[in-house]
Amino acid sequence: MKKVKVESLVLDKLNNSPVVILKVEGTKKILPIWIGACEASVIAMILENVSFERPLTHDLLLSMVEGLESKVEKVLINKIVDSTYYAKVILRDLTVTEEENEGYFLEFDARPSDAIILALKTNSPIYISNELYNTYTLQYDGESMDNDSEEFRKFIENL
């Protein structure tokens, strides 16, 4: 498992699809993940510190997780099948105190976009599997990847 952070959000001009760029900590390796427009707009709001008065869907999810005495522990983007990335959100059950207890952690199948949003909103770590690291990351030696941000903002504003 390799820890990653969200480097930026860019636009794939070929199909007008948003792409979130994950950067593997301590390396120049990046992993691009194509995501939906709705999830991209949420990630853009987080990255630009834009808040919204009413709870968005992920805020509602997190208030329920908290209300049910649990918390987001970490997220893992673990595999790719038929060009689709899969992720897991791992919750810690705060009502269980023994680490040995099998109920301590709960895993949920998720899209990477949702997993990344939950990690960003809770400051939880994001990991990718070694398989993804070895096979799907790209070397990136260029300049900042933010050069598409103006274009991306326009895309989001037109939703």
Next chain:
Amino acid sequence: MKKVKVESLVLDKLNNSPVVILKVEGTKKILPIWIGACEASVIAMILENVSFERPLTHDLLLSMVEGLESKVEKVLINKIVDSTYYAKVILRDLTVTEEENEGYFLEFDARPSDAIILALKTNSPIYISNELYNTYTLQYDGESMDNDSEEFRKFIENL
């Protein structure tokens, strides 16, 4: 409290905004609620029985609620403040067996769109408060409200 059901999804042509139409059971009263495009696309998928291979955000939320031994009991659209509708999602804690226990039900502040989506996905009842019923519902004696659906589909497809 009045029980409502989702009558249809239409498009407000004035500002190109989706509107979900709730109909009060046993009456000809409707309550229109303006919602976001992303939430509208989820409601449209539910109403048209379109399924998606990967879990959408509300599916992830519901799998967490279930994993944390809870379930959606009902949703209530309870008030309007500064032209914004407010809702509550009420969860039942399945680990608590005594109805008297104060932990039996948990209430979460939500946007009506999220609340409606969760109710539709779990076949849970949707209510509106008496205040909304008395002040904000409209009498509707016309034909089916589905006549905008083709237009609405085009709007959603262009997202």
